[in-house]
Amino acid sequence: MSRQRYPEEFKIEAVKQVTEKGKPVADVAQRLGMSVHSLYAWPT
Numbered sequence: 001m002s003r004q005r006y007p008e009e010f011k012i013e014a015v016k017q018v019t020e021k022g023k024p025v026a027d028v029a030q031r032l033g034m035s036v037h038s039l040y041a042w043p044t
Contacts, residue, residue, distance in 0.1 A: 004034070011042045 006014075014032055017023045018039070029036045 006034075014039060015042050 014028060014034075017028045018025050025036055025039055029039045032039075
């Protein structure tokens, strides 16, 4: 199985939805079609 690669800008925007807009990590991850673990692993 190959890992999905996300562009840096995509990662930044996903993290901002959690850190700046206060959206739940699980909701953001599900909406973007990714795992919660991946989103937690990205730097803020």
